[in-house]
Amino acid sequence: MSVAPKGLNSLTTMMCGSCSNENAYKNMFMKYMRDKRGGTSDFTDLEKESCMINMPPGAPKLSIMSFSGSFHGRTLGALSTTHSKYVHKLDVPAFDWPIARFPVYKYPLHENLAENEKEDERCLADVEELIEKWEKKGCPVAGIIIEPIQSEGGDNHASPYFFQKLQKIAKKYNAGYLIDEVQTGGGPTGKMWCHEHFDLESPPDIVTFSKKMQTGGYYSKPEFLPDLPYRVFNTWMGDPTKIVLLDAILKVIKRDNLLSVVEKSGEVLMSGIRDLEAEYSALINSTRGRGTFITFDAANPKLRDDIVKRLLTKGVQSGGCGVAGIRMRPALIFQPQHAHMFLDRLRQVLAETK
């Protein structure tokens, strides 16, 4: 709780990221239906009986909205909101839930302001249109899930404005606003939670986490908790031994001021890669990121794979993401001098490509 996002005073621990999202969806479904019942959980006999055979009204037609390019996990509910790679999804049945367009920006951002603003508006209009379409289809949107940076999908960013407006739309339709910080949470963007960069007018309704937080789980507003026991539950409800690890990690983050280290190293990385981008503009482009959570694109997927391979021969392990992205995911202890070492190796690789 010492690192809970502001305003989210309830904590549910889970085993992994997928389970965290799945159970957070359940919290949003239950909240949505409770609101429809006027705030109570007085179930009818028909609801109790029909849910047992997977039928409405007990198992209602409700949906979770996700975005093109998103990754929210691989269990069947989470997988229905994942749209990053076909190899994850093919052959697996999915819920027919709405998928809105995630902004696709032109880089560098400062040279494409007007166009990128238009892209925000297009995507936000798409969100509203789909919410109304699914409402008409009899499968209303009970929640919206979005990553603050689409990570598996290629480190796709959207503007603070986009996240602010999306929150307003969620409120308008009484849909839960879930920010999935499984990959971004825990410090790599220079803040404990990436959504802190967005200046939202109020906290999101739920924030899910895993990975750097050692155990899975989610923070939520109290009204997004079920009001009856055993509605969200399982054998382990997370793993206390991981909380001990997390406690030690949080102490080191504080003691060594690692969030500001991330910020400094991130600045060195970002400006260094941007310089290389200017110098080798035929090879790399679209450098983007927050903190050390940075990605640049290669001119094509083949070149990307080649750069990753050659970085490895120089002792640098990097990773591909999206179609042609090369992503940085250093640990929180990554210092500015490490950033310089990396930039030196990347320059060698790019120079050899010429």
Next chain:
Amino acid sequence: MSVAPKGLNSLTTMMCGSCSNENAYKNMFMKYMRDKRGGTSDFTDLEKESCMINMPPGAPKLSIMSFSGSFHGRTLGALSTTHSKYVHKLDVPAFDWPIARFPVYKYPLHENLAENEKEDERCLADVEELIEKWEKKGCPVAGIIIEPIQSEGGDNHASPYFFQKLQKIAKKYNAGYLIDEVQTGGGPTGKMWCHEHFDLESPPDIVTFSKKMQTGGYYSKPEFLPDLPYRVFNTWMGDPTKIVLLDAILKVIKRDNLLSVVEKSGEVLMSGIRDLEAEYSALINSTRGRGTFITFDAANPKLRDDIVKRLLTKGVQSGGCGVAGIRMRPALIFQPQHAHMFLDRLRQVLAETK
């Protein structure tokens, strides 16, 4: 692998029971579709594109058959196969998958042979009928999941004959045969795996586990593994620290011959409770179980709750299951003398009820 069910040479570790079932479903879906493609994974462009928006043919209409009264977990796919308590399911959307009738036997078994055999045949006929119905609905059954003892649902048993015939039906329709040993696995029935009691003509296709095994996961036949990388995957793929715990536990099970302890203590428990059942037939009935995995029913739910409460005042923690069941779930180190202590307390409680 040292305790793998006979014939199941592949092992996938996961974090918990729900994830294990969810991912095992994916293995069955992928196997089913691979068979339909003639054993290859040559995906069409249409499949690759349609799966990304949750639509067939890439995200095909396929189903998993489960049984009334079953519990297979609480994430959205697993929850669609769970039918034990409405509080788990209400307000959560579910897949429209077939739910067959699980045998409901009359006890004591030896006095109701003919009737219970008829019940087996009725339920098996129901299975075939539903498989054909869902095939006609365009949503074929890719797999069948069943617990060897329906645990959360009330310790409901089915005969070895039922499980043998069910396997034959699964084979006939090329559906995977998944036995969920999350609650029964790891020794409490006197065998490492409860399905070893069933004399199946060949191993089941997949066996899932968790709880007593410390980590989640599943054993499977090699043909039920995906033939491409990253189709079933996640960040952690189980937890190595739990495997260390499990290793120590398995050594103690072997060293202290705990499976035969379970068998002996189970015999004492079973015959003792059956004696009490004969003596207090107006209060308790239907004693059933394997090893120390034993349950008896109270005459009604109110009496059940009352017996559980009064056992607690005498230092015995028991638990309710199903509508009026009281279940035994002792640890593997539970000795015959502990069984006698329990029987003594239970007798006191029943005597005080009279």
